[in-house]
């Protein structure tokens with residue numbers, strides 16, 4: 001039986017996957033910031049302190065915290081061949097063109113004694129100055145003032161996106177941006193080789209598909225209903241493929257995929273930046289969501305082999321959720337009614353909370369207006385420090401991937 005189990009956004013969280021930020025953040029520089037999807041450079045030591053506080057909130061609430069680099073290390077240490085294969089694939093995807101350089105980097109990584117250090121090196125990026133006796137060989141070695149042989153992956157601490165646990169299976173993302181594409185390699189090795197987490201795993205999507213989908217767009221509303229954002233990052237064709245796989249190929253319990261078409265822009269980058277559940281009957285939303293979104297219900301077609309039926313939904317968001325979740329739903333606007341506070345706090349992921357148990361969430365401390373509103377509605381709010389981590393434009397939900405909920 002699969003050790004993964006996520007049938008909801010809000011029931012008691014048992015196990016969660018995080019990534020403690022590492023050297024990849026120190027490899028951010030203003031020149032490449034935009035293409036690396038950061039708005040500023042977090043101070044690594046402080047970012048780690050904040051992240052450790054985040055992890056401690058989970059532990060204090062009885063949640064087991066897993067770390068990405070540990071799971072990858074445990075997967076690669078199953079067999080020296082797996083480790084070699086991983087390094088080869090990493091090099092291939094890092095776009096190293098020179099055959100000699102490929103060999104140099106292979107040896108460089110193989111020579112790192114601990115597998116975990118090796119994995120962290122692949123994450124933080126390898127600079128030309130890191131490699132002993134680096135010799136310029138290719139034209140680009142000579143011409144470009146580019147410091148890296150392999151690029152850093154600074155977005156790894158957003159464990160929500162490269163894969164997503166759905167029910168007892170996994171959707172391994174095909175990422176939208178070049179900079180995040182290699183992040184899914186780690187998930188591939190975990191779900192193929194990890195002694196615990198590769199057992200009986202159903203793969204509902206995989207990284208070799210063409211159409212892009214990212215975990216931040218996927219919300220497991222119940223054991224029968226998924227919500228998926230059609231966003232800057234997730235293409236409708238990917239949602240249809242996912243739906244066919246969960247409806248037909250794997251015959252899961254899921255009956256409906258609600259597709260929410262949202263604006264294709266950075267402030268709305270994933271559905272979970274504008275919309276998260278906080279309790280059985282409460283959702284946090286960005287003020288502008290209702291005005292700008294359009295919902296569709298995707299179900300099995302009654303006729304035709306492996307066909308889908310897509311129906312536009314005209315109802316308002318609370319009505320749609322009430323219908324599919326079978327209860328009256330309250331929408332809580334991020335930042336309240338004030339447009340300025342709403343826009344500001346949403347930009348700092350005020351609408352992006354992770355639920356520990358129904359009505360108990362982790363939030364960024366800085367979003368004080370939204371946090372006060374949540375508290376006034378009886379939601380238990382754990383505030384985490386958030387000066388540095390928020391510079392990557394992701395909040396507590398983006399930084400966590402539940403492996404198991406009650």
Ligand SMILES: NC(=[NH2+])NCCC[C@H](N)C(=O)O
Pocket residue numbers: 036037038155158160161180215216217269270272273392393394395397398
């Ligand atoms: N699930 C999320 N909302 N993730 C936020 C990811 C932020 C990251 N800098 C990116 O642009 O990809």
